[in-house]
Every structure is written in C-alpha cells, then in structure tokens.
Amino acid sequence: MGERILMKGNEAIGEAAIRAGCRYFFGYPITPQNEIPEYLSRRLPEVGGVFLQAESEVAAINMVYGAAGAGARVMTSSSSPGISLKQEGLSYLAGAELPCVVVNIIRGGPGLGGIQPAQSDYFQATRGGGHGDYRTPVFGPASIQEMVELVMEAFEVADRYRNPVMVVGDGILGQMMEPVVLPDPKPLDSLPAKPWATTGNQGRPPNVINSLFLDANLCSRHNEHLQEKYREICRREVRYELVDPEGAEIYFVAYGTTSRVVRSVMNRAREEGIITGLIRPITLWPFPQEPFERVVERAKAFLCVEMSAGQMVEDVRLAVNGRRPVHFYGRTGGVVPSPAEIADALRKVLEGRDPGA
Amino acid sequence: MRKGGHSSARKVIFFGPYGSGKTEVSINYALAWRSWSQRQVWLVDLDLVTPFFRIRELRRRLEALGLSVVVPELDAASELPVIPPRVTTLLLDPASAVVVDLGGDPTGARVLGSLAARMRGDTYQAYFVVNNYRPFTATVEGIADCLRRLEQVTRLAATGLVANPHLGPDTTLGDVLRGQELIQRAAAQLRLPLVFTCARKGLADQVKAYRPELEVFPLDLYIGMPWRR
Structure with missing residues (x-):
C-alpha cells in the first residue's frame, strides 16, 4: 500500500483501472467525466497500454467489444447521453458474455440536459438499458477511496461472470478531491485465464464471440444460461x-x-x-x-x-x-x-x- | 503575504495542474490584497475547463467581500469556453490590480497563450501553484515537467512557486512541512523563488510556529462540498 495522495474521482477511476490490469480504454469526450480519458491518455502509454479517442460513443463501445473478445481488460466511460449511445453495444456485450467496465458519470437529463450532478440514470443502469433480457452489475461508490476499490472490483466481477459491469457516479464524485491510498497494481500474469477468448486458434478449435442465435430454442437456452448467471450474481455479489x-x-x-x-x-x-x-x-x-x-x-x-x-x-x-x-x-x-x-x-x-x- | 510584495506587478496569475488549489489561493490572495491596499482588486475567473467548483459559483459572496469579480458572461453551468469580458483590457491596463485564476493543466491554461504575448514581462507575476500530494507533482521531476508543459501553452515564464501542500480537511502539520520541503527543493532546482506556503487557517499558525522563517499564507476555504453547506 502506498502513501495517501489527493485525487479527483475521475482521475482515481483511471488509476484504479490501470491498477486492476486494464490496458485499453476507448471513449469519446463528454463533461463531466473528461478527466477519465484525459488521465488515461497520459498514463496508459506509460504502462504499455492503448488509449484511443474514438469517433463516437458507438464506435468506442464496439472497440470495447473487440478488446474484450480478445481477452483484454478494457474500460470505457461517458456521461448520460453518451451512455445512451452505448446501449446497443452493451446489449451485444452482455449477449456475447464479454467482460468490460463501463463508467457513467451521470448528468442531469433527459436529452442533452446539463452537466450538473444527477442520479437519473438509475433505471437505465439497473434495468439493462439496451434491448433484451440482460443485467449488468452496477456499483455506486460514495467516496473517492471507495471509487478506487469498486472500479478494481468491477474488473474482477466482470471477468468472474463474463459480463459488463457498470460504475456510476456524478459530477461531484468525478470532480471532487479526497485523499486516497491506492492498492498495489495487480500483476498482469495474475489475471484470470480466458480460454474462451479469440486469441488465435493454434492448437485448439476456434473460439466464437457472438450474440446471434437464429434458432429460437438455442436462443432460449442461451437466455436461460444468462438468467442462471444473473441469479448467481444476485446470490453472491450484493453489497x-x-x-x-x-x-x-x-x-x-x-x-x-x-x-x-x-x-x-x-x-x-x-x-x-x-x-x-x-x-x-x-x-x-x-x-x-x-x-x-x-x-x-x-x-x-x-x-x-x-x-x-x-x-x-x-x-x-x-x-x-x-x-x-x-x-x-x-x-x-x-x-x-x-x-x-x-x-x-x-x-x-x-x-x-x-x-x- | 508580505505587504507591498507586489507593488511593481499589478497582475498576479495563478496557474498550475488540475486540483493544485489555484481557485482557493486566488480568492484568498485577492481578498488579502484588497484588505491591505484598500484599492479595487479584480478577480478573474479564467477557468474555462472545469465544470464545477469555480469562482463564478461564489461571485455574489466574493463581491459582498469587496472584490470586483469577472466571470464568463454565460450561464454558470455552460460548457462553452467563453473568455470573460474585460480580461484583455484589465490585463493590459497598467493601473488595474488583477488576480487571475487560470484553468488547470495545459488544456485549461492554454487560454492565456493568446493574451500573454501582449503583456510586458515586468507587469505580472505568474505563480505556479503546487500541491505535492497530487498525482503528477509528487516529485521534483514531476513538478518541473508540469511547469514546462504549462509554460509552453501559456507562453508565460513562471516568476515563482506557491506551495499548497495538502490532503483536504484532514491535512496535518507533518503533511504541510513534508510537502513544503519537497516544493522548496523543486523551486531551488528550477531557480525560482518559493513565494509563499499555504495552509488553511488554524494549521497556518502551527506551521509558522514550527518554521518561523517561512512565508506562510493562511487560507480560508470558500469551495465547499454540498454536504458541508
């Protein structure tokens, strides 16, 4: 454990992601979460990672899909209207059972709304947001220290269940500064193995990342599997x-x-x-x-x-x-x-x- | 702050990385200046990048305390990077006493680049505010690197460092002293004076008692969290 430093919530999210082993961030700017991409654009290259500002939120979430499918720890962040744009991608990630972390620094809505703090995306976050019968675990930290711990935990939960995990805050939590003690970075070789990922199929049958099930019975079976997973999350991950x-x-x-x-x-x-x-x-x-x-x-x-x-x-x-x-x-x-x-x-x-x- | 310490320079610009404490330092500095000089002091909110915790939210309160406050002329919650009116006039007018709270990091400080080129070097003080407990200014090298990045975009040469070592409301005397020492070393390496060391009121007296030779600037904190209001 290191010494205490004074961090903004948004910076702490970025640093926590890196310490959790996240090396890929794809996003598009929006207030009041811009310090997350700003921080990561500076820090990710220092640790051999990739920061990419996509052409839109839609592109960013699909890049997350690609990186997650290839087995990487990956994150995107946005604020309310941008999170709305990511919903189709989130549904696809949930359908294809891809782990990732999505941060929503919520602002007042509906529509373009304003940039001031709000919690009005609770329905969207907890009910799925996109189409189809899916769920995403949602963490709501109340301090910068807890933000750090929950962002790191979000990556663990995402990998454990092969599911997107959301972390929600607002502009106050994103902008305010509090002292934090940063946990030691996770060694990259200690991250969970992902034998399902599309990492090149030498010596094994190809892995397929997909959410398309044209046969109703197969799609139904897939849904039952997802529901069993969500029930397990309900049993084990309540905080x-x-x-x-x-x-x-x-x-x-x-x-x-x-x-x-x-x-x-x-x-x-x-x-x-x-x-x-x-x-x-x-x-x-x-x-x-x-x-x-x-x-x-x-x-x-x-x-x-x-x-x-x-x-x-x-x-x-x-x-x-x-x-x-x-x-x-x-x-x-x-x-x-x-x-x-x-x-x-x-x-x-x-x-x-x-x-x- | 030493009385008459800036008799030659009537423009004092506080710049630095995000979250170094520029806004609180600017407010306190302007109020102190106003208090001992009894003259009109302008406080300019030139932070066009931070969405909250800005001078414009405190405008009425600061005006009631006797400051002339200049803020962007749009809704306080606007995301538009609008330069406040009168900034150029004020900065170029030799007679006006002006304190500028510049936005943080190169992104926020860039706005001054277009104005600074027209300011004569002997008319301003550009103070680089440093909190060594922030992520990118925790070492002498980090501080030097941040300063270099900021000087490039602002086209200003720093004329001094301001030490603002703190960890929020729970800052201890030890935190301030340790931070001061590091920032002092950075100042020496950069060949810049350490103009003063900030500490919140209450703690400032302790710092002064422990290190009587230090120029200690006590801060009243104006930006509060919603749960402390």
Whole structure:
C-alpha cells in the first residue's frame, strides 16, 4: 500500500483501472467525466497500454467489444447521453458474455440536459438499458477511496461472470478531491485465464464471440444460461452499508453523493435527539434486500433520497413490500439536495406527512 | 503575504495542474490584497475547463467581500469556453490590480497563450501553484515537467512557486512541512523563488510556529462540498 495522495474521482477511476490490469480504454469526450480519458491518455502509454479517442460513443463501445473478445481488460466511460449511445453495444456485450467496465458519470437529463450532478440514470443502469433480457452489475461508490476499490472490483466481477459491469457516479464524485491510498497494481500474469477468448486458434478449435442465435430454442437456452448467471450474481455479489444506531426509527435509503448529504443530515438530527438509520446500496443491481429485512420490523418508515424524480425508490418499495411506509424526496436536473431540504423532508416524515408534497 | 510584495506587478496569475488549489489561493490572495491596499482588486475567473467548483459559483459572496469579480458572461453551468469580458483590457491596463485564476493543466491554461504575448514581462507575476500530494507533482521531476508543459501553452515564464501542500480537511502539520520541503527543493532546482506556503487557517499558525522563517499564507476555504453547506 502506498502513501495517501489527493485525487479527483475521475482521475482515481483511471488509476484504479490501470491498477486492476486494464490496458485499453476507448471513449469519446463528454463533461463531466473528461478527466477519465484525459488521465488515461497520459498514463496508459506509460504502462504499455492503448488509449484511443474514438469517433463516437458507438464506435468506442464496439472497440470495447473487440478488446474484450480478445481477452483484454478494457474500460470505457461517458456521461448520460453518451451512455445512451452505448446501449446497443452493451446489449451485444452482455449477449456475447464479454467482460468490460463501463463508467457513467451521470448528468442531469433527459436529452442533452446539463452537466450538473444527477442520479437519473438509475433505471437505465439497473434495468439493462439496451434491448433484451440482460443485467449488468452496477456499483455506486460514495467516496473517492471507495471509487478506487469498486472500479478494481468491477474488473474482477466482470471477468468472474463474463459480463459488463457498470460504475456510476456524478459530477461531484468525478470532480471532487479526497485523499486516497491506492492498492498495489495487480500483476498482469495474475489475471484470470480466458480460454474462451479469440486469441488465435493454434492448437485448439476456434473460439466464437457472438450474440446471434437464429434458432429460437438455442436462443432460449442461451437466455436461460444468462438468467442462471444473473441469479448467481444476485446470490453472491450484493453489497451495501447499513448504519443502524440503537433507537433509529426512520431509515434513510440513499447512494453515492446523496448518501454523503444524508449523513450530514443524520449527524445534525442526532444533535437534536433524532436518531436515524441509513441503508446505502453499494450495488444498485443486484439491489440489497438483506438490510431491509434486518430493520423492517423496528423501522417506522423509510425515506429514500435521490437526485432523480424517484427511481431507486421503486426498488425500495419492492424490498419493503408494503410492510412500512416508503417516502421519497428528490431533486432533479442537476440540483443536489441540500442538507436543509433533506432535514425538512425528515421532519415531515416524523410528523407523518408526505415529504414529496 | 508580505505587504507591498507586489507593488511593481499589478497582475498576479495563478496557474498550475488540475486540483493544485489555484481557485482557493486566488480568492484568498485577492481578498488579502484588497484588505491591505484598500484599492479595487479584480478577480478573474479564467477557468474555462472545469465544470464545477469555480469562482463564478461564489461571485455574489466574493463581491459582498469587496472584490470586483469577472466571470464568463454565460450561464454558470455552460460548457462553452467563453473568455470573460474585460480580461484583455484589465490585463493590459497598467493601473488595474488583477488576480487571475487560470484553468488547470495545459488544456485549461492554454487560454492565456493568446493574451500573454501582449503583456510586458515586468507587469505580472505568474505563480505556479503546487500541491505535492497530487498525482503528477509528487516529485521534483514531476513538478518541473508540469511547469514546462504549462509554460509552453501559456507562453508565460513562471516568476515563482506557491506551495499548497495538502490532503483536504484532514491535512496535518507533518503533511504541510513534508510537502513544503519537497516544493522548496523543486523551486531551488528550477531557480525560482518559493513565494509563499499555504495552509488553511488554524494549521497556518502551527506551521509558522514550527518554521518561523517561512512565508506562510493562511487560507480560508470558500469551495465547499454540498454536504458541508
């Protein structure tokens, strides 16, 4: 382990990818994630890797397909509108079972939207985004240190399941600086073997990377195989943080930047004698059911806070399944909810009122 | 900051890599200048590349503190690289007191290239802000390399280094002293003066107590995270 250095989230994503053994990056610029390609354009050549600015997001994601098919650890990054452009490629990657890491530094939408921080791509990230019955694990870090750890872990999960993995943040997480300790780089010869990759077929039958199954029964069998894989991911890869102090009645549910604001609200509320808990999903898919089971009996209500019009709250409602009231407070379009606004929402929930109203 | 330390140069440009602390240093420097001189001090937001954490978001607050703030004349959230009005006039006017917060890295600093050619060498100070805890300026060689890249695009020759060694809110006295020492060595190798060493208020006194010979510039921090507001 090295010494602490001060990094922007976007730079940390780049460095973490390199330390995870990623040597290929294909992307196209968009604010507020530009420091990722900028950092990698400087660092990848230093470690014998390739940085390539593609002609578009569509080209970039298909280059990812090629590199992943050849067995390389590969990453692309973008922000909301650019991630929309990559969806067809993501579906193909999932269909062909190719591991890669896709970073979305989410900005306010829909459409071109703005460049300010948002969490309004939750549906797109957790429901697949592209066509077909597929899923991608989604990590939502809340600090720069966690960003580093989860980006590195994303490459492991991607390889373990031969599946694209997404890491989502927003412009605050991308631009803010925090001290980090960078883990040692993974030796390239320690990365998992990929006997399925198209690496030249001397001495073995050709490997085929494809997502085309014209026979309905074969396509159905392929889908069943994918679904079994997704079920295994749900069993094994759920991550969350539960803050569960003695005496908590209201539980916040928040991830990423929003969870940071919520924590400061929780600290202030405690000074006024109001004790609250927090469920912070770290994997947005698979969504953590377990922390809800642990607290639902003693919880009075849940308050989900997002930088969206209410997306994760649907998963919260599924997890709570009608056993307790689930309230929502959100800001949209790039506005970060202030501690005062969230404290006000909490007050309303405590009084039995709807904070969204 | 030494009183009257820049009586000859009325333009002070802070430049450096991303995240070296140019914006906080610029704000504090302009306020200190305004405070001891009681004259009009212009603070120019010439960061056209960073999407957040910029002077333009603090404009009203800084104006209330007595600064004349110049920012790009479009919506604060605009991604368009628009040069703020009056910048050329201000930089070329010998009488105006101007502090410039330049964008980071060659990408952000490039904007000054077109203006600097018209500025006389004896009318400005160009201070290279260094935080040795940032990835590319952690060594003397790294600092020299960053400076060379920036001087090329800005067409400015640095007239001094500003040490801003920190790791965020949890910075310790030891962090500052270790960083200061490294940046001092870089300055010596580059044959440039180390103009001052920054530390946030509170820590600055400790640095001063420990190293009384140092020029220590205490910083009030103006750019906050949404959860600290």
